[in-house]
Amino acid sequence: MKIIENAKALLNLFKDYRSMNDDDLADFYQSKCDYYQNYVAISLVVGAFFSITYIFSDYLLNGTYLPTLIPRFSILVALALFLVLINFVRDSKLITFLDFALAHCIVLATMWSIYHLDIKVHASEGFIIMNVVFLTVGFVSRPRYTFLSSVIFILEILITNTFNHYPNLDIILALQIPVGLAVISSHVLLTLYYLDHYRVRQKLELAMVTDPLTQVYNRHLLEKIVTKNALIDAQEPIAIAMLDIDYFKQVNDEHGHYTGDLTLLYIGKKLSTETHGDDYVIRFGGEEFIIIFKNCDVNNACARMEQFRRDIEAATDTPVPFTVSVGVSKYTGDFAKSIQNVDSALYKAKNTGRNKVVVV
Numbered sequence: 001m002k003i004i005e006n007a008k009a010l011l012n013l014f015k016d017y018r019s020m021n022d023d024d025l026a027d028f029y030q031s032k033c034d035y036y037q038n039y040v041a042i043s044l045v046v047g048a049f050f051s052i053t054y055i056f057s058d059y060l061l062n063g064t065y066l067p068t069l070i071p072r073f074s075i076l077v078a079l080a081l082f083l084v085l086i087n088f089v090r091d092s093k094l095i096t097f098l099d100f101a102l103a104h105c106i107v108l109a110t111m112w113s114i115y116h117l118d119i120k121v122h123a124s125e126g127f128i129i130m131n132v133v134f135l136t137v138g139f140v141s142r143p144r145y146t147f148l149s150s151v152i153f154i155l156e157i158l159i160t161n162t163f164n165h166y167p168n169l170d171i172i173l174a175l176q177i178p179v180g181l182a183v184i185s186s187h188v189l190l191t192l193y194y195l196d197h198y199r200v201r202q203k204l205e206l207a208m209v210t211d212p213l214t215q216v217y218n219r220h221l222l223e224k225i226v227t228k229n230a231l232i233d234a235q236e237p238i239a240i241a242m243l244d245i246d247y248f249k250q251v252n253d254e255h256g257h258y259t260g261d262l263t264l265l266y267i268g269k270k271l272s273t274e275t276h277g278d279d280y281v282i283r284f285g286g287e288e289f290i291i292i293f294k295n296c297d298v299n300n301a302c303a304r305m306e307q308f309r310r311d312i313e314a315a316t317d318t319p320v321p322f323t324v325s326v327g328v329s330k331y332t333g334d335f336a337k338s339i340q341n342v343d344s345a346l347y348k349a350k351n352t353g354r355n356k357v358v359v360v
Contacts, residue, residue, distance in 0.1 A: 013192040016199070026092075029142055031201075032194050033092035036139040037099075041086060043136045044102050048079045051106050054126075058113060067116035071109055078105035096141040100149050103133045107153065111160045120164060124172045127157065131179050138187040146187045150180035213261060214268025216281040222290065225280075225335055238331035239301030240338050241291040242346040243271075246323045246354045248287035255320050262319040267312075274308060288346075290339075298330040298359060306357045313355065323355035330360075 020028065052075065058068040082102045089095055107130050114123050134153070138146045154176060161169055209221035245251070245267065252260040264287065271281045271289060280292035293301045305326045313323050327345025332338050341360045349358040 009196075010189070010192055013195050017192065017195055028195065028198055030092045031198055032191070033095055033140040035194070035197075037095055040099055040136055040140050044082070044099060044133070045079065047133055047136070048075050048102065048106055051075055051109065054110070054113070057122075058117060061117050061119045061122070068113040071112035071116065074112065075106055075109040078102055078109075092140065096137070096145055099137045099140060100134075100145065103130075103137050103149070104152065104156070106130070106133055107156060111156065111164065114160075114166075115164050121167050123164070123166050124168055124175055127153075127172055128175055128179060131176075131183055134180075135183050135186065138183065139190065141187070143184060143187045143191055147184050150184060153180070211268070211283040214264050214283050216268045216272055216283050216289070218283055219285065221280070222282050222284070225292075236295040237297040239293040239296050239298045239328060240331055240342045241293065241301055241305050241326055241328045242284065242339075242342045243267075243289045243291065243305070243324050243326045244346055244350060245287040246325055246350075248322075251320055251322060259319050263322060266318055267324070270312070271308075274304075274311075290342075292331075298328060302328045302357055302359050309355065309357055325349040325354045326357040328357060328359045 052072050055065055055068055055072045058072070059065050062068070079102065082098055086095070086098055089098065110126055110130065114120055114126070130153070134146065134149055137149070141149075154173070157166075157169075157172060157176065166172055209217050209224075211218040245263065248260065248263070251263055264283075267289065268281070268283065271291060275281055275291060276294070276296075278294045279296075280290075280294075282290040282292070284290045291305075293304070296304075305328055309324055309326060312318070325346060327342045327347070327349055329338055329341040329345055332341070345358045345360045349356050352358070
């Protein structure tokens, strides 16, 4: 049955969620926030403006606009502050805080308005409507933040009851608690279903930067690094190597392109195996590969590539015997310039006998 299948899917997503470490969770919630924040921000702005229109219902209850005029329009101050601050924050936790802060300002402006109403019995309906605001903000937040917000909302009701004297406080709480639990449950489900979307997007992003033949990174990732100069703030030493299979055209001509592809696959797997987890192995084009060694100085990188070159030369499990030439350079702080340096080193290696490592 479809219900059983959905339950199993949710259980698998929950297990996936529970397996994530703190860094994975931070990235996941940042992605969730980035995805939904425009919707949430626009909804909050619209909701804040529409909360002012309750002044017409205030008129029906009081027979005048004046008592609730300032409380209703006070939300514009919070809204203006929100619109200014939201442009300067990128962290999901800060964004969520600002979203919830504006949502609670809408609630407080409503409670302030209720204080000036002669008939307060309809506060329960207004508070139920407020849950729609919290439901919206929950799209960018963690479920526990939504739970905390619901608790704060109940505390706001209890505190303001000391001067608003809600005639049906018991009804308000009897309605608010299950509605709050429903909102929290909805956000738990939303989080799990977004995790499914997040995993699919991760696979697509990985596919975009992965070379299908060698299963190492492709030039799309390199272009991102160059465009963003992504390593510019790195504190640890970084070295870059460029590797080229010697006489690769001859391999294709004598043994066929299928063997050539197997050779490329072999070198890609071996590079992935013999580099560290935070290093980048990139197929630069054809038979050329770029290796970015993080937390590694140029001398260490040279030694590692020299050992790799010797391993390839002595290997007995290669599709055909072959050797490699390698150029190595330190990262200068400018990625494009570093690539030029390492390319020059490789050019020198290829033009001075091949099957060697040359360092700039």
